[in-house]
Amino acid sequence: MLSTSRIARCLAGVAGAALAAAALTGAAAPIAAHSATSSTAAHHKAAPQYYVSLGDSLAAGYQPNVGGNTKESYTDQLYAKLKQHDPSLVHVKLGCSGETTQTMINGGICSYPGGLSQLAYAEQFLASHRGEVKLVTLDIGANDVDGCLTAGGLNLTCAEQGVATVGQQLPQITAALHTAGGSTPTYIGMNYYDPFLAAWLAGPTGQTLAKESVQLSTGFNGAIQAGLAATGFKLADVSQTFATDDFTRTEKVPGIGTLPLNVAHICTWTWECTPYQNIHANTLGYTVIASVFERVLEGRR
Numbered sequence: 001m002l003s004t005s006r007i008a009r010c011l012a013g014v015a016g017a018a019l020a021a022a023a024l025t026g027a028a029a030p031i032a033a034h035s036a037t038s039s040t041a042a043h044h045k046a047a048p049q050y051y052v053s054l055g056d057s058l059a060a061g062y063q064p065n066v067g068g069n070t071k072e073s074y075t076d077q078l079y080a081k082l083k084q085h086d087p088s089l090v091h092v093k094l095g096c097s098g099e100t101t102q103t104m105i106n107g108g109i110c111s112y113p114g115g116l117s118q119l120a121y122a123e124q125f126l127a128s129h130r131g132e133v134k135l136v137t138l139d140i141g142a143n144d145v146d147g148c149l150t151a152g153g154l155n156l157t158c159a160e161q162g163v164a165t166v167g168q169q170l171p172q173i174t175a176a177l178h179t180a181g182g183s184t185p186t187y188i189g190m191n192y193y194d195p196f197l198a199a200w201l202a203g204p205t206g207q208t209l210a211k212e213s214v215q216l217s218t219g220f221n222g223a224i225q226a227g228l229a230a231t232g233f234k235l236a237d238v239s240q241t242f243a244t245d246d247f248t249r250t251e252k253v254p255g256i257g258t259l260p261l262n263v264a265h266i267c268t269w270t271w272e273c274t275p276y277q278n279i280h281a282n283t284l285g286y287t288v289i290a291s292v293f294e295r296v297l298e299g300r301r
Helices: 004-011 074-085 101-106 118-128 156-181 195-202 204-230 261-269 283-297
Strands: 049-055 089-093 133-139 186-190 234-236 250-253 257-260 278-281
Touching: 049 074, 049 118, 074 089, 074 133, 074 283, 101 118, 101 156, 118 133, 118 156, 133 156, 156 186, 156 204, 186 204, 186 283, 195 204, 195 257, 195 261, 195 278, 204 234, 234 283, 250 261, 257 261, 261 283, 278 283
Parallel strands: 049 089, 049 133, 133 186, 186 234
Antiparallel strands: 250 257
């Protein structure tokens, strides 16, 4: 059972409060795409096409059990599925742990070739590989609401400022990507699950915090969805798949008991209810997120 003090330590000062991506350092440098095949080799091997993934620690694949980024991210798992049908596909993985909308635009956390920001590097790559990029995926903004949910409750001023920042800067990011990449790629961005639903396990006080976290998540995801829609990005509705606002239905979680469905999903698909007490998706959770993107690509919800 989580104590109230545990909730305070977990909620205070963790980036992306009530959301999925944390402000964690140590992001790996971007994985550069392989160069195109030579004219001689082209007779024997198809020229590569690209999947460009951008975002924060979820796109980077952070896992607390290894203390860093992994190849278990939803972007890696989605790529593995796509490559089964397109062996020439190359993954350009740019995700940066701790990235905010501001740092994605201006840089300051992760290093990219030429000293560019994540967005600038992505724009450069998309523009120089026009017609060769099949898919662009994005998750960004969670770290913009850092610290808005604490043991004392939801800081509405903080939340409003964070949501406003994302509402202003996310369309700038998505519009820039669309302009650089043109009409060839499919563009998909995701909203977020709410890892702080795990506060429910702390009893009445924690359950109040869990409900407040959903209020923040709902407003924040609304800003994300508006920003994506304004620039032609499709929505990968991760929040819906995690049943973020569903306190009514229940599910039994081994070792814990029967929980509201939204809390059960957090305990099953993230590290929140383990000794790591960490907000990131586990391998299964990353698989679930990847499946949401797959459904969008297949035209299913």
